[in-house]
Amino acid sequence: MAQPAVSPAPAAPAAPNRTHRLRRWLSASVLIGGVVVAVVVVIAALSGLLAPNPNALSLGATLAPPFFQAGAAAGAPLGTDYLGRNVLSLIIAGTPISLEIGLLATTCAATLGTALGLLSGYAGGWVDDVVMRLVDVQLAFPFILMALTFMAVSGPGLAKLIVILILSGWVTYARVVRGETLRLRELLFVESARAVGAPRRRILARHILPNVLPSVLVLAPIDVANNILLSAALTFIGLGIDPSIPSWGGLLANGRIYLNTSWWIATFPGLAIMVTVFGFNLLGDGLRDALDPRSRT
Amino acid sequence: MRIVAYVVRRILQGALVMLVLSIVVFVTIRLTGNPVAGLLQGLSPTKQAIAHLEHALGLDRPLYVQYAAYMWQAVRGNLGQSYSMQVPVTTLIWSRFPATLELALAAIVESILIAVPLGTYAALHRGSTGDLAVRGASLIGISFPNFWLGIMLVLVFSVTWRIFPASGDAGLLSLVLPATTLGLILAGVEMRLVRASVLEVVPQDYVRTARAKGSPPARVLTTHILRNALLSIVTFTGLQFAGLLGGVVIIEDIFAWPGLGQIGLTAVEQRDYPLVQGIVLFFAALLVLVNLLTDLSYLLIDPRIRFE
Numbered sequence: 141m142a143q144p145a146v147s148p149a150p151a152a153p154a155a156p157n158r159t160h161r162l163r164r165w166l167s168a169s170v171l172i173g174g175v176v177v178a179v180v181v182v183i184a185a186l187s188g189l190l191a192p193n194p195n196a197l198s199l200g201a202t203l204a205p206p207f208f209q210a211g212a213a214a215g216a217p218l219g220t221d222y223l224g225r226n227v228l229s230l231i232i233a234g235t236p237i238s239l240e241i242g243l244l245a246t247t248c249a250a251t252l253g254t255a256l257g258l259l260s261g262y263a264g265g266w267v268d269d270v271v272m273r274l275v276d277v278q279l280a281f282p283f284i285l286m287a288l289t290f291m292a293v294s295g296p297g298l299a300k301l302i303v304i305l306i307l308s309g310w311v312t313y314a315r316v317v318r319g320e321t322l323r324l325r326e327l328l329f330v331e332s333a334r335a336v337g338a339p340r341r342r343i344l345a346r347h348i349l350p351n352v353l354p355s356v357l358v359l360a361p362i363d364v365a366n367n368i369l370l371s372a373a374l375t376f377i378g379l380g381i382d383p384s385i386p387s388w389g390g391l392l393a394n395g396r397i398y399l400n401t402s403w404w405i406a407t408f409p410g411l412a413i414m415v416t417v418f419g420f421n422l423l424g425d426g427l428r429d430a431l432d433p434r435s436r437t
Numbered sequence: 438m439r440i441v442a443y444v445v446r447r448i449l450q451g452a453l454v455m456l457v458l459s460i461v462v463f464v465t466i467r468l469t470g471n472p473v474a475g476l477l478q479g480l481s482p483t484k485q486a487i488a489h490l491e492h493a494l495g496l497d498r499p500l501y502v503q504y505a506a507y508m509w510q511a512v513r514g515n516l517g518q519s520y521s522m523q524v525p526v527t528t529l530i531w532s533r534f535p536a537t538l539e540l541a542l543a544a545i546v547e548s549i550l551i552a553v554p555l556g557t558y559a560a561l562h563r564g565s566t567g568d569l570a571v572r573g574a575s576l577i578g579i580s581f582p583n584f585w586l587g588i589m590l591v592l593v594f595s596v597t598w599r600i601f602p603a604s605g606d607a608g609l610l611s612l613v614l615p616a617t618t619l620g621l622i623l624a625g626v627e628m629r630l631v632r633a634s635v636l637e638v639v640p641q642d643y644v645r646t647a648r649a650k651g652s653p654p655a656r657v658l659t660t661h662i663l664r665n666a667l668l669s670i671v672t673f674t675g676l677q678f679a680g681l682l683g684g685v686v687i688i689e690d691i692f693a694w695p696g697l698g699q700i701g702l703t704a705v706e707q708r709d710y711p712l713v714q715g716i717v718l719f720f721a722a723l724l725v726l727v728n729l730l731t732d733l734s735y736l737l738i739d740p741r742i743r744f745e
Contacts, residue, residue, distance in 0.1 A: 273453075273457075276450070276454055277454050277457045277458060277461075279679065284682070284683030284684075284686050284687070288686070288701070288702065288705050290465055365580065369582050372582055372584075373582060373583070373584055373687055376582075376584050376687075377584075377687065377690060377702070392582075392584070392585060392588070396588055396691075399588065399591065399592055399596060400596055403592055403596075406585075406588050406592075407589065407592070410582060410585030410588065410589065413582050413585065414577075414580050414581055414582065414585065417580040417582070418576065418577060418580035421576055421579060421580050422576060425576060
């Protein structure tokens with residue numbers, strides 16, 4: 141791997157202003173991604189105030205178009221659905237649950253994956269074999285279909301959805317952390333810790349864990365994005381979050397039925413998902429390039 | 438000889454994966470409820486009727502006996518009878534598989550046609566406005582919920598402009614929207630990879646040598662840069678296959694595409710356990726096979742690689 145930053149005669153002399161522009165773009169991506177994520181978090185936190193009553197019916201104004209089309213209803217800038225519910229309020233009310241699922245599933249998957257990765261990389265031997273075979277099985281798993289089966293037979297539910305996301309998410313962390321651990325355990329500072337007789341638990345917690353953490357943190361925003369997407373997809377086909385709770389995937393599923401006449405019901409919730417996911421992806425992308433010089437862009 | 442040994446080992450590994458999977462699928466399905474209760478839903482059957490049906494389907498035997506019986510038949514190519522359609526599961530799978538394969542291949546071809554030129558352009562003009570545009574576009578691509586993209590394409594191209602049919606399988610025209618939905622999202626991921634692999638190859642000595650000896654730029658690009666970047670592109674396309682199959686299930690549902698994903702979803706709704714089990718195992722076998730073929734394709738692309 142070439143490292144023009146270190147070698148005095150870079151093989152590919154990129155024009156300096158171009159490298160500069162690229163770097164500016166990356167810090168811009170952290171900034172923009174961060175702002176999008178922050179806005180979504182604030183909306184989620186204030187959803188009770190912004191949309192106190194998302195299920196309020198207004199049967200006099202059903203299927204009203206958004207504000208820029210003729211016949212829009214007052215107070216419903218993104219239109220209303222077939223029961224006259226305000227689409228904007230429904231989207232706001234669906235924000236906290238999307239974020240909760242994304243963050244909770246990611247935290248648990250990252251913790252589980254990191255623990256297994258540390259164990260597998262440091263202990264080696266049969267522990268490593270077992271964990272890596274589990275990873276293989278997981279990677280050959282037609283996951284969505286299995287998740288569908290499980291959710292369909294046991295019925296939709298938040299806890300089950302999160303468990304499924306954790307089961308699908310831990311593998312990435314385990315592989316990355318295992319690789320890093322294999323590299324770190326051979327380094328001098330770990331060897332010296334071993335030489336002075338530090339117990340394995342202490343070596344893992346004090347010497348190896350802090351060094352693998354940046355890699356884990358870089359994976360996390362992208363994982364949050366994936367979890368939001370996957371949970372919305374499952375909810376969309378009726379097998380994720382309970383339909384009585386307002387959620388983006390559920391809204392989209394309702395809107396799909398009215399696609400021929402009322403395009404806005406399916407369009408805006410999807411846009412909300414996309415913008416949120418884009419924000420997390422942008423943040424993750426920028427962070428990776430900033431924190432991990434090996435994945436040069 | 439080494440290759441033969443390698444392939445044999447990989448097939449054995451694949452078999453192990455399939456074995457674990459089959460147990461997981463079998464147990465998950467059985468743990469989550471009695472299939473007979475699901476089958477007779479809304480019929481208020483007598484206890485005798487339930488017991489009779491359970492006996493007829495062999496569900497009154499211990500779980501491990503059921504599993505052993507199922508696997509004994511499965512390895513001989515018999516995946517049982519579908520509860521809801523009264524047809525052998527394998528017949529159903531083989532009748533639906535071509536449509537799914539057609540959709541998946543179309544999506545892969547489409548994504549490569551988009552991703553390779555754009556990703557290469559971005560890498561060769563690193564830091565340019567075009568590069569930033571490609572990076573931005575690929576990030577937007579991976580942020581799209583596939584089902585939403587599908588619905589939006591229907592909205593624009595079927596509802597508003599009436600160019601392509603919104604559902605069903607009536608010739609090539611109806612393939613366009615579902616394949617594009619999957620292809621665009623796949624292209625988002627692939628563009629990043631193509632860009633990264635080309636960026637790794639460009640500073641290599643052999644590229645400089647080729648340029649120095651006066652090879653035309655197009656030749657340097659095709660025989661030196663792209664050929665060497667191809668390895669990671671192929672690996673990656675292989676790895677994407679699992680995700681693609683997941684997407685296929687949802688996209689087939691949206692576009693009423695008559696493939697495996699669609700009957701898979703119907704089977705799940707109707708609690709048609711043999712069919713669900715069969716389809717999940719079939720998808721898993723497909724993944725194992727694709728992973729093996731991906732690894733073997735290295736040999737063709739890079740003769741330096743030797744398997745041990």
